[in-house]
Amino acid sequence: MTSIAQTLKDCEAQLCGPGAPYELEERLVNGQPMRHFKNAPNSMRELLDAGRQHGDAEFLVYAEPGQPEERFSFNDFYRHVDALAYQLVARFDLQKGQRVAIAMRNYPEWMMAYAAVVSLGAIVVPLNSWGTAEELEFVLRDSAADIVFVDERRRQALTPLLIDLPCKLIVARGQADEHAVDMAALIDEASGKSMPQAWEFDADDPVQIMYSSGTSGKPKGALSTHRNITQALFSFECQAICAAMANPAAIEKMFAAGNAPCSLLSVPLFHVSGCYAAFLVNLRGGRKIVMTYKWDAREALRLIEQETVTVFSASPSMVIDLMQHPDYDKFDTSSLFSVGGGGSACPPAFKRVIDQRLESAFVGTGYGMTESNAIGSSCAGGAYEEQPGSAGTLSPLVDFKTCDEDGNDLPKGEKGEIWLRSVTNIQSYWHRPEANASAFKDGWMITGDIGYIDDNGFVFLADRAKDLIIRGGENIYPAEIEALLSQHPDVLESAVFGVPDETLGESVAVLLRLNNGKVLSEDEVRNFLAKHLAAFKLPKYIEFASAPLPRNPAGKVLKKDIKAEYATLAQA
Numbered sequence: 001m002t003s004i005a006q007t008l009k010d011c012e013a014q015l016c017g018p019g020a021p022y023e024l025e026e027r028l029v030n031g032q033p034m035r036h037f038k039n040a041p042n043s044m045r046e047l048l049d050a051g052r053q054h055g056d057a058e059f060l061v062y063a064e065p066g067q068p069e070e071r072f073s074f075n076d077f078y079r080h081v082d083a084l085a086y087q088l089v090a091r092f093d094l095q096k097g098q099r100v101a102i103a104m105r106n107y108p109e110w111m112m113a114y115a116a117v118v119s120l121g122a123i124v125v126p127l128n129s130w131g132t133a134e135e136l137e138f139v140l141r142d143s144a145a146d147i148v149f150v151d152e153r154r155r156q157a158l159t160p161l162l163i164d165l166p167c168k169l170i171v172a173r174g175q176a177d178e179h180a181v182d183m184a185a186l187i188d189e190a191s192g193k194s195m196p197q198a199w200e201f202d203a204d205d206p207v208q209i210m211y212s213s214g215t216s217g218k219p220k221g222a223l224s225t226h227r228n229i230t231q232a233l234f235s236f237e238c239q240a241i242c243a244a245m246a247n248p249a250a251i252e253k254m255f256a257a258g259n260a261p262c263s264l265l266s267v268p269l270f271h272v273s274g275c276y277a278a279f280l281v282n283l284r285g286g287r288k289i290v291m292t293y294k295w296d297a298r299e300a301l302r303l304i305e306q307e308t309v310t311v312f313s314a315s316p317s318m319v320i321d322l323m324q325h326p327d328y329d330k331f332d333t334s335s336l337f338s339v340g341g342g343g344s345a346c347p348p349a350f351k352r353v354i355d356q357r358l359e360s361a362f363v364g365t366g367y368g369m370t371e372s373n374a375i376g377s378s379c380a381g382g383a384y385e386e387q388p389g390s391a392g393t394l395s396p397l398v399d400f401k402t403c404d405e406d407g408n409d410l411p412k413g414e415k416g417e418i419w420l421r422s423v424t425n426i427q428s429y430w431h432r433p434e435a436n437a438s439a440f441k442d443g444w445m446i447t448g449d450i451g452y453i454d455d456n457g458f459v460f461l462a463d464r465a466k467d468l469i470i471r472g473g474e475n476i477y478p479a480e481i482e483a484l485l486s487q488h489p490d491v492l493e494s495a496v497f498g499v500p501d502e503t504l505g506e507s508v509a510v511l512l513r514l515n516n517g518k519v520l521s522e523d524e525v526r527n528f529l530a531k532h533l534a535a536f537k538l539p540k541y542i543e544f545a546s547a548p549l550p551r552n553p554a555g556k557v558l559k560k561d562i563k564a565e566y567a568t569l570a571q572a
Contacts, residue, residue, distance in 0.1 A: 004246065004382045005456040008393055011245040015238055016396050022238040024396060027423075029204075029227070032443030034423040035397050040234040042203040043226045044118040047233060047284065052078055054286035062108050063303055064293040072108060074286070077115075080108075083190035084183070085116040091186070092147055092168065094122055096199040099143045099209065101125040101167075102270070103136055103158070104151035106291055109172035109183055110269050111279055113149040118208070121201045125209045125221075126270040130474075130534040133157040135219075139211050140167060143221055143430065155180050203227040209430050210272065212370040212475060221430030222370045229276075232373035232424040235395045236281050239378045243364070247381035250362050254310070259335045261287040263311040264303060266295050266318060267473065272374035277313065297321045301331040313340030313364075315473030316350040317504045323353035333357075340364040340380070351388055367391035367459055371445060372398075375424040377459040390458040391451075398422045399444075400453050407441070415452045415462055419444045467559055469498035469506050474536050476508060478559075481539070484532050485510070485525075490518040493549050495557050499541065499569045509541040509569055511562055513549060520544075541569045 001009070015022045023038040041047040051059075054074040062070040072080075088094040100117045102124065104110055117124040125143045127136060129151075136158060140148065148167045150158060152174030158167070162179050169180035176182035204225045211219040244251045263282055267274040282289050290307045292299060300322055303309060312319070319341050322328070339361045341350050354361050364380030377400075379392025394400055401409055402416030410416040425445045429435045439446050448468075451461040469476040478496035485494040492513045498506035514520060522542040529538055543566060550558040 002386065002456050004386050005393070005458070007246045008242060008383065009457070011242045012238075012396055014245070015242055022234065022241075022396075029423055030443070032421075034421070034443070036423055037231055037234040037238070037397070041230045043121070043198075043201065044207050044229060045121070045198055047230045048115055048119055048280070051283040051286070057286060058288050059283070060108055060111070061288065061290045061303075061307060062293075063290065063299070065296075065299065070108065074283075077108075077112070077283075079191070080112045080187050081115045081119065082195040083187045083193050084112055085120055085195050086190045086193040087186045088116060088120065088122075088147070089196045090190070091181075094120060094147070096121055096201065097123060097206070098147070099123045099125050099145040101127055101140060101143065101145035101148040103127040103129055103148055103154040104172060105129050105153075105294070106265065106269050106274075107151060107172055108291065109149070109151075111283075112187075113170075113172075113183075114269070114275070114279075115283075119195060119198065121198045121205065121207070123206050123209060125211075126275065128211065128270050128534070129154060129268070130536060132532060132534060133161065134532055135534065137161050137165065139219060139221075140165060142219075143209050143211075149183065150174070150180070201226070203230075204427070206427065210270070210275075210370055218480070220432050220435055222426045223428050223430045224373055224426050228373050228424050228426060231397060232375050233276060233280055233284065235375045235397050235424060236277055237285070239395055240281075243378070243380040243383070246383070247362065250360065250381055253360065254337045254362070257335065257337070259308045259310050259337075261285075261311065262307055262309050262335075263287060263289050263313070264300060264307075264309045265289050265291045266300060266312075266314050271473070272368070272370055273313070273473075276374050295321075297325040298327050301325060301328060301333065304333050304336055305331045308335040310335050311338040311340075312336060313338070315505075316341040317472040317501075320350060320353050320503055323357045328357065336361070338362045338364070338380075340366075365391065367461060369447065371426050371439075371447075372420060372422060373424045373426065375422060376420065379458075383458075387458050390460055392459060393457045394453075394459065395422070395424075397424060400459065401444075402452055403446075413452055413454055415450060418447045418449045418451050418461075420447060421445070467497065469496075469508055471498070471501070471506050471508060471536060472504040476537050481508070481510070481529065481533065481537060484529055485512070488520075488525075488528055490514050490520055493557075495549055495559060495562050496539070497559055497563045497566070499563070499567060501540075501570055507540040507570065508537065509543070509566060510539040511543045511545055511549065511566065513545045513547075541566075543569075 016024045024035050025038045026033050027036050056073045059074045060072040125145050149170050155171045155174045170183050171180040172183040207226050208224045209221040265278045363384050366378035368374040368376040375395050377392040377394050399421040401419050421444045467478045481496045485491050492515045495511045499509045501507040550561050
């Protein structure tokens with residue numbers, strides 16, 4: 001075993017042993033033995049209430065271009081949360097098990113809505129705010145959410161649908177009307193009210209449905225319980241402390257700089273990485289968050305200097321964008337200590353630009369997914385330097401194995417399909433019995449990712465979850481785009497796939513075969529797709545085939561062959 005692997009193992013033993021803060025114990029979940037953190041809260045309300053102890057310390061800074069920064073202490077934040085929760089019960093008669101969606105960009109109100117809903121024990125449904133009205137409508141109907149927190153743009157998109165979509169809108173920073181209640185007014189009216197008493201609920205009651213794209217072309221709702229998320233948050237904390245213990249020189253240097261921990265939040269809150277690792281972990285830990293209106297590398301540099309930001313974790317493309325910005329040297333970024341890249345494969349440029357800009361950054365990455373509540377493996381500090389191609393070592397909660405195509409266990413170290421077993425894995429897919437039957441077996445979750453774990457406990461990923469494309473941290477399933485292309489009268493068949501991208505990790509490419517005699521331009525294809533898809537899903541490369549697409553004997557398109565043939569598109 002390598003020295004860093006042994007050090008991490010020793011640190012984990014100290015943190016997770018009997019009587020330790022992150023002591024482990026085994027409990028049965030759905031009849032399966034699972035490791036648990038003994039001291040983790042049993043409910044989201046208890047988990048979030050830990051942040052109340054930080055009082056008047058600064059919690060959140062919201063920066064929007066052309067506007068003065070908005071600042072919230074922990075007390076300020078919880079006063080807003082409590083008033084909003086009171087109104088959800090008093091004005092909207094919120095009930096246990098009722099779904100409440102959040103469809104807005106990153107705003108302080110997003111965090112307030114999330115905290116209020118889960119503290120009451122209702123089920124929160126974070127929606128991808130980059131989606132079209134058509135995509136938002138599908139998820140709202142699928143989840144049967146009847147209260148939706150929106151910003152102005154989402155209010156405008158959803159209002160025409162309210163004729164037959166039974167939703168009540170609560171609008172933040174937008175126009176109230178007969179369909180939408182003003183969120184700020186709701187909070188002001190209940191200022192000073194206490195958080196209502198929550199209903200009786202169990203740790204295994206559902207509390208969140210977070211949608212992820214599905215191979216069928218439609219998103220699937222990943223249903224999590226209180227237990228799933230509270231254990232996941234404790235895992236984040238445990239792994240972070242373990243990494244700090246294993247890298248004492250780096251942590252000593254950080255403390256010597258004298259900067260209070262402060263994170264720059266630039267990733268969407270509707271993803272597990274933004275919601276958990278950026279929002280909830282810092283809320284519990286008493287650390288300041290700086291939130292930007294939208295991603296802008298120069299604005300991020302300004303805020304790093306102004307707020308002495310110490311932690312920046314984002315998609316690799318955003319990290320590269322920041323480090324390579326032409327104005328980088330005009331700002332003082334000396335406070336920046338920890339830099340993380342998650343949500344997509346880290347391209348070669350990721351580590352190179354960090355090494356060029358930051359002399360001794362604490363760099364990290366990891367492996368997780370919506371269905372595991374972001375928990376899998378992590379790699380930071382010395383582990384990242386020693387194994388930069390690895391996704392790190394496993395959370396103490398996670399069991400890992402690889403299987404062949406028939407589900408047979410493979411020897412350790414042999415590449416195969418990754419199966420994970422953990423208390424943090426979602427309870428199920430919302431109303432998707434067929435997907436549940438194929439994704440979950442005897443407590444194990446079949447990820448679809450290809451990889452292996454070596455003798456030192458480091459996880460290595462060899463391929464994506466089937467055909468999944470990850471562009472700048474955003475998951476894109478080709479089936480969704482292919483299903484739309486099949487509706488175009490001139491398209492005979494199509495294949496959507498990812499090609500390497502130096503900055504974004506991957507870009508979307510499409511190979512089309514048209515009906516005889518038909519001609520389409522690239523712009524016509526993109527315009528057709530843009531009516532139904534968010535902009536980040538639109539193809540960067542469009543190629544046309546004159547011969548039938550390659551297929552196997554069963555008639556399945558051979559994506560691997562197509563990807564190999566067009567792998568150099570980005571170099572053209």
